[in-house]
Amino acid sequence: MKRLITLDMLRGYALLSIMVNHMPLSVMRSVTLPNFSIFDASELFVLLSGFLVGMVWRSVEAKEGRRTAQRRFARRSFEVWRAMILGALVMAGLSAALWASGRPHTAIWNQYAIWIVENPLFYIAGVASMWLQPNIIDVLAVYVVLIASSIAVVPLMLRWPLLVAVGSVVMWWFAPQLNAPIPTFGNRNGFLFNPFGWQMLFFTGTAMGLFRQSLMARLHPYRHALTVIAIGMFVFGCTIVIAARIGEPALALRTAMKTLYGEVDKWNLDGTRYLAIVAAAWLVAVPFSRPMEWFSASRLGVAFQQIGRGGLWSFVICVLLSVAGDAFQMNPEGKSALLRLAIDIWACVTLWWASIIWLEYGAPWQRARKTRRSIGTAA
Numbered sequence: 292m293k294r295l296i297t298l299d300m301l302r303g304y305a306l307l308s309i310m311v312n313h314m315p316l317s318v319m320r321s322v323t324l325p326n327f328s329i330f331d332a333s334e335l336f337v338l339l340s341g342f343l344v345g346m347v348w349r350s351v352e353a354k355e356g357r358r359t360a361q362r363r364f365a366r367r368s369f370e371v372w373r374a375m376i377l378g379a380l381v382m383a384g385l386s387a388a389l390w391a392s393g394r395p396h397t398a399i400w401n402q403y404a405i406w407i408v409e410n411p412l413f414y415i416a417g418v419a420s421m422w423l424q425p426n427i428i429d430v431l432a433v434y435v436v437l438i439a440s441s442i443a444v445v446p447l448m449l450r451w452p453l454l455v456a457v458g459s460v461v462m463w464w465f466a467p468q469l470n471a472p473i474p475t476f477g478n479r480n481g482f483l484f485n486p487f488g489w490q491m492l493f494f495t496g497t498a499m500g501l502f503r504q505s506l507m508a509r510l511h512p513y514r515h516a517l518t519v520i521a522i523g524m525f526v527f528g529c530t531i532v533i534a535a536r537i538g539e540p541a542l543a544l545r546t547a548m549k550t551l552y553g554e555v556d557k558w559n560l561d562g563t564r565y566l567a568i569v570a571a572a573w574l575v576a577v578p579f580s581r582p583m584e585w586f587s588a589s590r591l592g593v594a595f596q597q598i599g600r601g602g603l604w605s606f607v608i609c610v611l612l613s614v615a616g617d618a619f620q621m622n623p624e625g626k627s628a629l630l631r632l633a634i635d636i637w638a639c640v641t642l643w644w645a646s647i648i649w650l651e652y653g654a655p656w657q658r659a660r661k662t663r664r665s666i667g668t669a670a
Contacts, residue, residue, distance in 0.1 A: 302599030320563020329528030488560035528567035601646035
């Protein structure tokens, strides 16, 4: 399967954006997606993850059969679950060490640091059961559920794509009611990232990956009209955010626009945010595909690619750097913007460096282990 460098680059950008957006005093967070777009790196991460699932599934099933594809994604769901537990464990340990050294921070809840010291088994069991979903790492919880559900959904999608699409929309519509009974820690039940809502974006990405060639062939005759619609939707979402940042002078515009979109609810996957990210995906894939490929092949784009290719390793490192960077920027108080920017750059370079280490040593070791396992299973 040929790698799509723009896909890797965007995954890398999503991870960098997640990292700095969880550092409250970050200077770089002022130029990330949430400052001008109605959607943020969470939507980008989930859509790209779904797209990758579709691409890989199609390739694996064509070469090795459907059962192999299902086993592969069952294993992948387990790997994400394991990374969630290990990441939450190390994150809480780092937080405890920072608090002990007199470096308070707000990127994550300080209770995790207390639990990992005073009651580690409770903390680990809570994360493993997904009853407890620590912030920043919590997106992996919904990712576990979505990948596991792909084992059943993708075969249905390949056979009855329109029926699956309708079912996905219906599930999204009733997502708050479906999520509410699930017992989790906090003031309300249910996953923070509602899997019944976010599945629609994930499986939209999966469908894009599965049917990419046939879908683009069907849409090609209407590409100009679709581009105009996509630009309109993207600008609409941007206007909502920018008008909110302007404040009182844009109140009349905000009030008028609100009659069209109502309330924006990230956690259940708001329809406005969904349409905006899908519109952006069309713009990246069609009218701006060449500029995106050019940027992806630039030095900065290659660095983003390398971070994106780091997978779960890069995600966990990005979480740890969010906590550490937040602590360094907060302590001592009153750091200048220049010093805070220096910490931002340190975090970004460290994430890139850690991703390079994984690609150099971790990824080859992982591939060799999987090859040995496949040989052993065949024997």
